[in-house]
Amino acid sequence: MTETFYEVLRRQGITRRSFLKFCSLTATSLGLGSAAAPRIAHALENKPRTPVIWLHGLECTCCSESFIRSAHPLTKDVVLSMLSLDYDDTLMAAAGHQAEAIIEEVKKKYKGNYIVAVEGNPPLNEDGMFCIHGGRPFVEVLKETCADAKAIISWGACASYGCVQAAKPNPTRATPVHKVISGKPIINVPGCPPIAEVMTGVVTYMLTFDRIPELDRQGRPKMFYGQRIHDKCYRRGHFDAGQFAEAWDDEGSRKGYCLYKMGCKGPTTYNACSSMRWNGGVSWPVQSGHGCIGCSEEGFWDKGSFYDRVTSITPFGAESNADTIGKAAAGTVGAAIAAHAAVTALARARQKTGESTTEKQGEN
Amino acid sequence: MIYKKDILEAERHGKQVRSIYVYEAPVRLWHWINAACMVVLAVTGYFIGKPLPTVPGEAAENFLMGYIRFAHFAAAYIFAVGLLGRVYWAIVGNHHAKQIFKLPITNGQWWSEVFFELRWYLFLEKTPKKYVGHNPMAQLMMFFFFTVLAVGMVFTGFALYSEGAGVGSWQDSLFGWVIPALGGSMQVHSLHRLGMWIMMTFVLVHVYAAIREDIMSRQSLISTMVSGWRMFKD
Numbered sequence: 001m002t003e004t005f006y007e008v009l010r011r012q013g014i015t016r017r018s019f020l021k022f023c024s025l026t027a028t029s030l031g032l033g034s035a036a037a038p039r040i041a042h043a044l045e046n047k048p049r050t051p052v053i054w055l056h057g058l059e060c061t062c063c064s065e066s067f068i069r070s071a072h073p074l075t076k077d078v079v080l081s082m083l084s085l086d087y088d089d090t091l092m093a094a095a096g097h098q099a100e101a102i103i104e105e106v107k108k109k110y111k112g113n114y115i116v117a118v119e120g121n122p123p124l125n126e127d128g129m130f131c132i133h134g135g136r137p138f139v140e141v142l143k144e145t146c147a148d149a150k151a152i153i154s155w156g157a158c159a160s161y162g163c164v165q166a167a168k169p170n171p172t173r174a175t176p177v178h179k180v181i182s183g184k185p186i187i188n189v190p191g192c193p194p195i196a197e198v199m200t201g202v203v204t205y206m207l208t209f210d211r212i213p214e215l216d217r218q219g220r221p222k223m224f225y226g227q228r229i230h231d232k233c234y235r236r237g238h239f240d241a242g243q244f245a246e247a248w249d250d251e252g253s254r255k256g257y258c259l260y261k262m263g264c265k266g267p268t269t270y271n272a273c274s275s276m277r278w279n280g281g282v283s284w285p286v287q288s289g290h291g292c293i294g295c296s297e298e299g300f301w302d303k304g305s306f307y308d309r310v311t312s313i314t315p316f317g318a319e320s321n322a323d324t325i326g327k328a329a330a331g332t333v334g335a336a337i338a339a340h341a342a343v344t345a346l347a348r349a350r351q352k353t354g355e356s357t358t359e360k361q362g363e364n
Numbered sequence: 365m366i367y368k369k370d371i372l373e374a375e376r377h378g379k380q381v382r383s384i385y386v387y388e389a390p391v392r393l394w395h396w397i398n399a400a401c402m403v404v405l406a407v408t409g410y411f412i413g414k415p416l417p418t419v420p421g422e423a424a425e426n427f428l429m430g431y432i433r434f435a436h437f438a439a440a441y442i443f444a445v446g447l448l449g450r451v452y453w454a455i456v457g458n459h460h461a462k463q464i465f466k467l468p469i470t471n472g473q474w475w476s477e478v479f480f481e482l483r484w485y486l487f488l489e490k491t492p493k494k495y496v497g498h499n500p501m502a503q504l505m506m507f508f509f510f511t512v513l514a515v516g517m518v519f520t521g522f523a524l525y526s527e528g529a530g531v532g533s534w535q536d537s538l539f540g541w542v543i544p545a546l547g548g549s550m551q552v553h554s555l556h557r558l559g560m561w562i563m564m565t566f567v568l569v570h571v572y573a574a575i576r577e578d579i580m581s582r583q584s585l586i587s588t589m590v591s592g593w594r595m596f597k598d
Contacts, residue, residue, distance in 0.1 A: 216531065217540065217541060217543075217544050218544050222531060226530075226531045227530070227531075228527060228549075231528070231530075237423040237424070238423050239429055240423075240427055240429050240430040241419060241422075241423040241424075241425075241426035241427060241428060241429065241430075242415060242416060242418065242419045242426055242427075242428030242429040242432075243418050243419060243423055243426065244415060244418050246417070246418060252418050257418065260415065261415060265550065267527075267549075268527075268548070268549035268550040268553060269549070270549075294550065297548050297549065297550065298544075298547060298548045299547060299548060300550075303548070303550045303551065304550075309413060309414070310413045310414060310554070310557060311550060311554060313551070313554045313555070313558070321554065322413075322554050322555075322557035322558040322560075322561060323413075323414070323557070323561070325558060325561065326557070326558060326560070326561020326562070326564070326565070327561070329561060329562065329565045330561060330564055330565045330568065333565045333568055333569060334568055337568060337569065337572045340485070340572070340576075341572065341576065343487060344487075344576060344580065347487055348579075348580065351490075
C-alpha cells in the first residue's frame, strides 16, 4: 500500500501544526477560502500519493527551474512529500535503462491512475528525430506514456502552444501536446516559464481533490488564467488616467507610469503575474519597469515586437502592422478618388461643352 | 419630398422630375446614427491603440484613457444595437431595406449591371443607368465592406470587450470563442484595428461615390438619405 501524503510528511519530521498551516495556505492560494483547508487536510491524510511522470521534450528546462523555486508550497514538500514524482530525468538520480524502467513500472502498477506532466513538446518532422528520448523519438515515448494516464499537465508555453521552437517557420514542426494526444484530460499551464506557485498550485489541486481544475476555452486553469495581467496590474490607474512611460528613461518611466506605449502585452495576456508575482512574491516584470512580453499567450514569438502596442501581422507574408496597412490603403484609395474626381470633372466639362453646342443648335 | 424649385428648374429645361420613396424613416435615422458612431469609434479606437501624450498631474485626478474607452464602448453598443435594429427593419421594411443584406448572385442581369457600373466608373460608359435603390456595384460594396465587415467588427469588438467584462459575462459567453479562434488576444486586437482602416477606406469611397453620383447620375443620392425620396432628373 502506498503511503498517504500525511504519513510521508510526518515521517519527514513536519509537525501537524505546520501541516495544517500548509493546508490553509494552499486553500488560500487556490482561491478556495478557509472552509476548504480542512478538506485539503482530510484528503492529504487519507489519500495514497498519486504517481507523477515528468517528461521532457523539446524545451529549455525553464519550467523545471521555475518549479523548484516554488515558495508556497515549497517544492521540497511537493516533490518529496505530496507528489510521488516517480520519474523526472532532470531531477532524479537514476539514469539509463534503470530510469527508463520506472516509466514501464508506473504504467503497469498504476494503470489509468497516474499523472503525466510534460515539459516541452514533440517535434513531428523527420519522424520525430529532432528530439530523442532514451534512443527513441520523444513523440513515441509521449504517446506510450500518456496512453494509460489519468490526466496530462502541459507545462509552459512549449507544451501548451509550441513556444519558440514552434515559431515561424517551425522547421522541426514542434507541436503542442494537445494536438498529439487525444482522449485524455489535458491541462495547459502556459508561460515561459509558468509561475512556480501556479505550477505547484495546479499539482496540489489535482492531488488533493482528485480531479482536474476548472479549465477555460484554451484548457487553462481558470483560477490562474481567468484574468489578464492588465486587469490586476498595479499601474492600471496610470493607464486609465492616460499617463504613460514614453521612453525607457523619461519622467513617466521614473514615476512608474503605465508601460502600454512601450509595448506592454499586459492587456492581451492571461496570467497571474500581477497578483501572485514571481520569486515568492518579490517582484514581476512590470514592477521591475519592463512591459509584459505576453509569454503565456499562444504564438507570442510571432506576434511582432515586444516593444510595440500596434504590432505587426503577417497575413500575406509581408510584415507590417494594422496602421501601416490601413494608412497605405486609405492613402492609395484617397489618391485614386482624387484622380477619379479630376477625370470626372474633365469628362463632364467636355460633355457640357458638347451639350451646350447641341442645345444651341437645337434652338437654332 | 420634391422641392418646388427643382421641378421649376427641370421644367425650364423641358425635363421632368419624378420621385420614389426609397429609404423609410428608420433606415435614414439608422444611417446617420451609424455614421456618427463610426466616426466616434474610429477616432477613439485609434487613440486606444496609440494613446495621446501623457497627461500631467496625479493619476487619481485624471481619467483620459477611461473616457476615451468609455466613448468607444458606448458608441460600440449603439452601433451594435443599431445593426440589430437595421436587421429587424430589413425583415419588416420595404424591399430596398433588404438590399445591403443579400446579393442576387444567381441573377445574370444583376451581374451584367455590376459590370456596367464598373465600366461607368472607369469612364467607359457615357450615360449612367437609373436605379431606385443602390446600384448593383454599390450593393456589392455595401454588402462586403459594410455589412460583413460591420458584423466582423461587432464580433471582434465584443470579444475584446469580454476580456474586461470577465469570464462568465454574457459578452464572454457569446463572443469569447472568437479570441482563440483567431489566434489570441493580440491577433484579435490587430485584426480589429485593420478592420477599422478598411471601414474608413470604405467610408472614403462611399462618400465620394455618393457626392459624385449625386452630381453626375440622373438621380438624387445625398438628399435621398435625408428625405427618403429618390428624385429622377430626366
